[in-house]
Amino acid sequence: MQPKTRKRVWLIGVPLVVVAGTAGFIWGGVYNVAADDMHTKPxxxxxxxxxxxSIVSRAGRLDVPSGLDDRTRIVQGAGNYAAMCAGCHLAPSMAETDLSQGLYPTPPDLSKHKVDVAKAFWVI
Ligand code: HEC
Structure with missing residues (x-):
């Protein structure tokens, strides 16, 4: 094979094989996305x-409201947290729930896990 032809085979053939292999892998449903099957490390x-x-790039563009650590506001939001979040993220001295244990990825225990304010605000 001529060196020019060999170069063409590499430049066109290899990307084609990679794209076709990736498409076959995805279309064939080879990867198991079930939440009860841990992801591979890669x-x-x-x-x-x-x-x-994704979070870092978007949270950096946010204007986070001031006073989020104000005690009155925290107490006002506690009922919403108990109703909408604690089932997964728990609360101080709360026992584990089926959701806090059973989800994958595991929801962080927000009573113990420190989060960056801007990131948390964007996620919520
Ligand atoms: C059904 C379960 C569930 C509920 C309800 C829920 N979350 Fe989550 N939350 C999760 C899971 C799971 C993650 C972790 C996602 C990941 O790691 O990819 C998460 C992530 C977060 C994070 C990001 C933590 C970090 O360190 O990046 C914040 C903040 C958060 N949730 C706040 C809340 C708040 C506030 C509520 C209620 C308004 C709430 N969540 C309701 C399951 C839940």
Whole structure:
């Protein structure tokens, strides 16, 4: 094979094989996305990095309201937190729930897990 032809085979053939292989992998339903089947390390890394980078880039553009650590506001929001969030994220001295234990990824226990204010505000 001529060097020019060999170069063409590499430049066109390899990307074609990679694209066709990836498409076959996805279309064939090879990867199990069920929440009761742990992700492989590379997929976990990919998803976690995509999630973290997505949050960081958007949270950085937010104007976070001031006074979020004001005690009165925290007490006002406590009822909403108990109704909408505690089932997954727990609260101080609250026992684990089916949701806090059974989800994948596991919801962080927000009574113990410190979160950056801007990131948390964007996520919520
Ligand atoms: C059905 C369960 C569920 C409910 C209800 C829920 N969350 Fe979550 N939350 C999760 C899970 C799971 C994650 C982790 C996602 C991940 O790691 O990819 C998460 C992530 C978060 C995070 C990001 C934490 C971090 O360190 O990045 C915040 C903040 C948060 N939730 C706040 C809330 C608030 C406030 C509410 C109520 C308004 C709420 N969540 C309701 C399951 C839940």
């Amino acid at each position: 997929v976990h890394f990919l998803l976690e990095t995509a999630r973290e980078r």
